[in-house]
Amino acid sequence: xxxxxxxxxxxxxxxxxxxxxxxxxxxxxxxxxxxxxxxxxxxxxxxxxxxxxxxxxxxxxxxxxxxxxxxxxxxxxxxxxxxxxxxxxxxxxxxxxxxxxxxxxxxxxxxxxxxxxxxxxxxxxxxxxxxxxxxxxxxxxxxxxxxxxxxxxxxxxxxxxxxxxxxxxxxxxxxx
Numbered sequence: 001x002x003x004x005x006x007x008x009x010x011x012x013x014x015x016x017x018x019x020x021x022x023x024x025x026x027x028x029x030x031x032x033x034x035x036x037x038x039x040x041x042x043x044x045x046x047x048x049x050x051x052x053x054x055x056x057x058x059x060x061x062x063x064x065x066x067x068x069x070x071x072x073x074x075x076x077x078x079x080x081x082x083x084x085x086x087x088x089x090x091x092x093x094x095x096x097x098x099x100x101x102x103x104x105x106x107x108x109x110x111x112x113x114x115x116x117x118x119x120x121x122x123x124x125x126x127x128x129x130x131x132x133x134x135x136x137x138x139x140x141x142x143x144x145x146x147x148x149x150x151x152x153x154x155x156x157x158x159x160x161x162x163x164x165x166x167x168x169x170x171x172x173x174x175x176x
Contacts, residue, residue, distance in 0.1 A: 001045075002044055002045045002046070003042065003043070003044050003045075004042075004043045004045070005040070005041065005042045005043070006039075006040065006041045007038075007039070007040045008037075008038070008039045008040070009036070009037065009038045009039070010036065010037050011034075011035065011036040011037075012033065012034050012035045012036070014033055014034075015032060015033050015034045018031050018032075018033050019031050027067060027069075028065045028066065028067045029066050029067050029068055030064070030065070030066040031064070031065055032062065032063065032064040032065075032087075033062070033063050034061070034062045034063075035059070035060065035061040035062070036058075036059065036060055037057070037058070037059040038056075038057070038058045038059070039055075039056070039057045040055070040056045040057075041053060041054070041055045041056075042054050049101065049102035050100070050101050050102070051099070051100050052097070052098070052099050052100075053096075053097070053098045053099075053100075054095070054096070054097050054098075055094070055095070055096040055098070056094070056095050056096075057092065057093065057094040057095075058091070058092070058093050058094075059091055059092050060089065060090070060091030060092075061089065061090055061091065062087070062088075062089045063087060063088050063089070064085065064086070064087035064088075065084075065085070065086050065087070066083075066084065066085045066086075067083075067084045067085075068081065068082070068083050068084070069081070069082045069084070070082075076132075077132070077133050078130075078131070078132050078133075079129075079130075079131040080128065080129070080130055080131075081128075081129040081131070082126065082127070082128055082129075083125075083126065083127040083129075084124075084125075084126055085123075085124070085125045085126075086123070086124045086125075087121075087122070087123050087124075088120075088121070088122045088123075089119075089120070089121045089122075090118075090119060090120040090121070091118075091119050092116070092117065092118050092119075093115075093116070093117040094114065094115065094116050094117075095114060095115045096112060096113070096114035096115075097112065097113050097114070098110070098111070098112040099111045099112070105161075106160055106161045106162075107158065107159070107160050107161075108158070108159045108161075109156075109157070109158055110155075110156070110157040110158075110159075110171075111155070111156050111157075112153070112154070112155045112156075113152075113153065113154050113155075114152070114153040115150070115151070115152055115153075116149075116150070116151045116153070117148070117149070117150045117151075118147070118148070118149040118150075119146075119147065119148050119149075120145075120146070120147040121144075121145070121146050121147075122144070122145045122146075123142070123143065123144045123145070124141075124142075124143045124144075125140075125141070125142045125143075126140065126141040126142075127139075127140050128140070128141075151175055151176065152175070152176045153173070153174065153175050153176075154173070154174045155171065155172070155173040155174070156171050156172055156173075157169065157170075157171035158170050158171055
């Protein structure tokens with residue numbers, strides 16, 4: 001009776017169906033869409049007035065489109081093949097440790113520390129294959145953007161209950 005927990009997870013099955021469904025309405029060869037989320041919280045109650053909790057979260061989303069196009073000019077004996085891949089991916093990771101302590105009937109203490117990481121990646125890749133008579137020229141363009149934000153947090157809150165209508169609150173929060 002001292003440990004409580006909750007674990008949740010979800011993921012997409014949409015990627016198994018999206019290619020066949022959307023290929024009819026778009027000009028892309030391959031469409032990839034996927035996401036997942038996992039969340040867990042565990043709390044241990046040392047006493048009814050003293051508990052420690054840990055919370056964890058991991059979530060990510062992915063979306064990619066690929067296409068190959070060919071342009072043929074028979075009069076000039078010219079062919080242009082273009083491979084196009086565009087994608088975006090993002091996600092979060094969160095961890096938190098929290099301690100709640102009720103000191104007597106009028107004073108409570110809450111201490112928490114945590115970690116948050118946000119990632120975002122976007123990439124577009126292109127390959128141009130130019131074929132003119134007997135010459136073959138390949139050009140490539142790769143555009144990539146990446147963001148990583150990491151925050152650390154420490155927080156301490158104290159509440160003093162003067163009476164039923166008055167509370168004095170004090171604390172600090174540091175975010176780096």
